[in-house]
Amino acid sequence: MTSRLTATEPPGPQPTHEPPRSWLASTDHKRIAILTLGTALVLLFAMGGLALAMRTQLAQPDSDFVQNDTYNQLFTMHGSGMIYLVITPMALALGLYLVPLQVGSPTVAAPRTTMLGYWLYVLGAIAVLSGFLTAGGAAKEGWTAYTPLSSARFAPNVGTDLWILGNFASSLGMILIAGTVLWTVLLKRARGMTMLRVPVFSWAMVATNLMVLAAFPSLLIALGLLAVGRMSPDVFSSNVWNIGYQHLFWFYGHPVVYVMFFPFVGAVAEVLATFARRRFFGYKATVLSLLAFAALSMSVWGHHMFTTGQVADDYYSLTSIALLVPAGIEYFAMLGTIIGARLRFSVPMLFALAFIPQFLVGGLTGIMVATPVLDYQMQDSYFVVAHFHYTLAAGSLFGFFAGFYFWFPKATGIMLGKGLGHVHFWLMVVGINATFLPMFWLGMEGMPRRVASYLPTDGFGTLNFISTVGSWVLGVAMLAFAANLVVSIVRRRTRRAADNPWEAHTLEWATSSPPPPLNFDAAHPLPPITSFTPLLDLRRKHVKDREPT
Amino acid sequence: MQFRQVFEDIFRFEILLAAGVFAAIAAALLLALALSRKKSGDRRRRDSHPLVEGGYALVLAAVAGVIVYITASAHDEVREASTTNRTDPAPAAEVKVTAFQWCWQFDYARNDKTVTGVCSEKDRKLPTLIVPAGQPVKFNLTSSDVIHSFWIPDLAVKMDAFPDHTNSVTLTFDHPGRWLGRCAEFCGPYHPSMHFYVRAVPPEQYEQWVQA
Structure with missing residues (x-):
């Protein structure tokens, strides 16, 4: 189905307001997405700062840089902040910005609902963080907030109430954004944009948004249960309260891992194809594998509960290990795209290439923690911490930066600096691996997660110190990134981005940088849509037309 | 001690498998970097290879099956040893x-x-x-x-x-x-x-x- 709106017919009166209203009450998906991304980026720095404080505390045994109680707030806010308030919003905002452009739609479906999603997100984030200002401090029960530890009896602080309220609001906001973006790609595509001409990134967003709609309501129910149980402790039986909560939570908690992963795989796919000057290899197989991955992801949640003694371990092990099939197909497609191609090593490409081996470490160790007999040792140890940071930091964050350097010129009309980009990239590679690789050994040696200190006799000192130094390197890498942003924006006049600076393949590159309010206009009309790489087709046709016959 | 023994066996199996996969993918990545320097340019015309992709998916499914079979058998062994059935003699x-x-x-x-x-x-x-x-x-x-x-x-x-x-x-x-x-x-x-x-x-x- 095609959209009734065309570029030459603006829908109703054009907004004439000045900032901030032109931003905070915008119906332009690009502005809503930039607001969401900007908020998430600020929070990324904040949550990363909390992690640096934790790593500094753990550098030495018996350290008292921060107290137990503070440390518990730090890891709770770092974990929950990164998942609910940073990576999920980043992932969905990337889709909100790009999907309407990639499918040739002038707007996102239901833009006011989308804007409401942002408002719920930002108010939720404020509520969660305001816990630090209360007398009892912020929430301190871990990002999972397991009952009964998070009940009113054991966690009477207001910070936990604010945490529940804030995460409920922001996750509800995420559901709204996911719904409107899914609606856009399904029902508002341009003429000629069939489902099998939808770019890989937008397909990744389809799978992502399907998972958000299927899994996030379960988090809302879990948080609701927590809120009711904190007010009236006797409402739920011990069975519902102690273990039922975990089921509801993980029914959300595993799919969200892929919500924080697919959009970045999609970004890496677009970057690899662009800088290999080729169409993405195995498009249909990749689309199918993304959908299979999303479907399968709904059946694996029990692998977080192997040690509870109350789930069918072998079943969840089977479904979890089966995920290697779609994941393997995606890896095959990524490698197939770059092998034999003449690659260009621009900054986005560096992040995309590093994503491949680094995420792989997270994926392969994922098979280990999905194996019950190994998980009985690894569960709740630093091995698990290392594993999921390889997926989320070494994987998703690298995919995010690949996409950020790639699409920043499109969204702003400004090219990011190359020199600082290289500094950022190499420091990230060193920092990420130095921080998280030692944690695998720490876990195997018996260091539990979520501990504010350890004894000199534990023998965890050396590895923890390496990890802490690595985290400081990461901190410097992020400063290089911030410097790059600031310098590029200040020198924007000399860093003008062309419409298609990377010779990319998809429709967002056919319009101006930044795109006009309704994405395409008379000066930048939609090109003919002949495949999932319309601009590459145009260039090849152009070359062929000029060849002497 | 049953848990430790089985843990070590299965961990060795999975770490070797993981190392093999990592080496193969790293080699493919290095190959891509090496080939990208050649002067002759990109001659590829195919963007997909459905038969290869399908066959590869079957291989992956078989690998997943083998991993699950081996690890679930080991899990059975551990569970057998670590649960007391009614027919077993009472634990010491x-x-x-x-x-x-x-x-x-x-x-x-x-x-x-x-x-x-x-x-x-x-x-x-x-x-x-x-x-x-x-x-x-x-x-x-x-x-x-x-x-x-x-x-x-x-x-x-x-x-x-x-x-x-x-x-x-x-x-x-x-x-x-x-x-x-x-x-x-x-x-x-x-x-x-x-x-x-x-x-x-x-x-x-x-x-x-x-x-x-």
Whole structure:
């Protein structure tokens, strides 16, 4: 189905307001997405700062840089902040910005609902963080907030109430954004944009948004249960309260891992194809594998509960290990795209290439923690911490930066600096691996997660110190990134981005940088849509037309 | 010790497999980097290879099947050894393990004996769980407040302790020795120091101790 709106017919009166209203009450998906991304980026720095404080505390045994109680707030806010308030919003905002452009739609479906999603997100984030200002401090029960530890009896602080309220609001906001973006790609595509001409990134967003709609309501129910149980402790039986909560939570908690992963795989796919000057290899197989991955992801949640003694371990092990099939197909497609191609090593490409081996470490160790007999040792140890940071930091964050350097010129009309980009990239590679690789050994040696200190006799000192130094390197890498942003924006006049600076393949590159309010206009009309790489087709046709016959 | 043995076997299997996959993908990546320097340019015309992709998916599914088969068999073996069936002879000792904020209590039901201690940063007075070496000991895990987790890292065994629910695990400690146990599930401010010791002693010595 095609959209009734065309570029030459603006829908109703054009907004004439000045900032901030032109931003905070915008119906332009690009502005809503930039607001969401900007908020998430600020929070990324904040949550990363909390992690640096934790790593500094753990550098030495018996350290008292921060107290137990503070440390518990730090890891709770770092974990929950990164998942609910940073990576999920980043992932969905990337889709909100790009999907309407990639499918040739002038707007996102239901833009006011989308804007409401942002408002719920930002108010939720404020509520969660305001816990630090209360007398009892912020929430301190871990990002999972397991009952009964998070009940009113054991966690009477207001910070936990604010945490529940804030995460409920922001996750509800995420559901709204996911719904409107899914609606856009399904029902508002341009003429000629069939489902099998939808770019890989937008397909990744389809799978992502399907998972958000299927899994996030379960988090809302879990948080609701927590809120009711904190007010009236006797409402739920011990069975519902102690273990039922975990089921509801993980029914959300595993799919969200892929919500924080697919959009970045999609970004890496677009970057690899662009800088290999080729169409993405195995498009249909990749689309199918993304959908299979999303479907399968709904059946694996029990692998977080192997040690509870109350789930069918072998079943969840089977479904979890089966995920290697779609994941393997995606890896095959990524490698197939770059092998034999003449690659260009621009900054986005560096992040995309590093994503491949680094995420792989997270994926392969994922098979280990999905194996019950190994998980009985690894569960709740630093091995698990290392594993999921390889997926989320070494994987998703690298995919995010690949996409950020790639699409920043499109969204702003400004090219990011190359020199600082290289500094950022190499420091990230060193920092990420130095921080998280030692944690695998720490876990195997018996260091539990979520501990504010350890004894000199534990023998965890050396590895923890390496990890802490690595985290400081990461901190410097992020400063290089911030410097790059600031310098590029200040020198924007000399860093003008062309419409298609990377010779990319998809429709967002056919319009101006930044795109006009309704994405395409008379000066930048939609090109003919002949495949999932319309601009590459145009260039090849152009070359062929000029060849002497 | 069954958990440790199986853990080591399966970990070796999976780490070798993972190393192989990592090496193969790293090689493919390096190949892509090497080939991208050649002057002849990009000659590829195909963007997909459905037969290869389909065949590859089948291979992956087979690999997944093999991993699940091997690991689930190992899991069965562990479970067989660590659960006490009604037909089995009664375990040599049965201990009720109660986790609480923030320490452990061990009740030897048959002998009306209780052991606890002080879980503090310095490990002098940690509660010590005394068990007979070489004989099956059944642990019934529970909690009197929040969820904790009974973890003996050197033995690669971990089981959660829930309030209003009992999880049981039967362990045999092959030889006399002492191992550190930890709480693995975050349970509040003093979670980091919620340790205990397990000490396996010769059965005669255990009998003496438990009767005393």
